[in-house]
Amino acid sequence: MNHDRFKEPVTLLVGMGLPARLETVAEAYALLQDWPAASRSSAHTIALNACKAGIAGEIDAET
Numbered sequence: 001m002n003h004d005r006f007k008e009p010v011t012l013l014v015g016m017g018l019p020a021r022l023e024t025v026a027e028a029y030a031l032l033q034d035w036p037a038a039s040r041s042s043a044h045t046i047a048l049n050a051c052k053a054g055i056a057g058e059i060d061a062e063t
Contacts, residue, residue, distance in 0.1 A: 004054060006061050025054035025061050 003025075010022045014031070022028050029051035035044060053059045 003057050003060050025051050029055060 005024050006022065010028070012020050012022065012031070014020045020031060022031065029048070032044060032048045032051060050059065050063070054061050054063070
């Protein structure tokens, strides 16, 4: 199994409620990098760190 790919795509509502379909950890990382600074929280930091670990192959995308 590819460590970067989600088992099932993840759909998030972004911007004005538009759906964003994420299939890989790299896509999730890119979305988090573009997240407005004023809206970032500790959960954002945790998610960003998990994405970095997934991209590096340290953890599986499903972790």
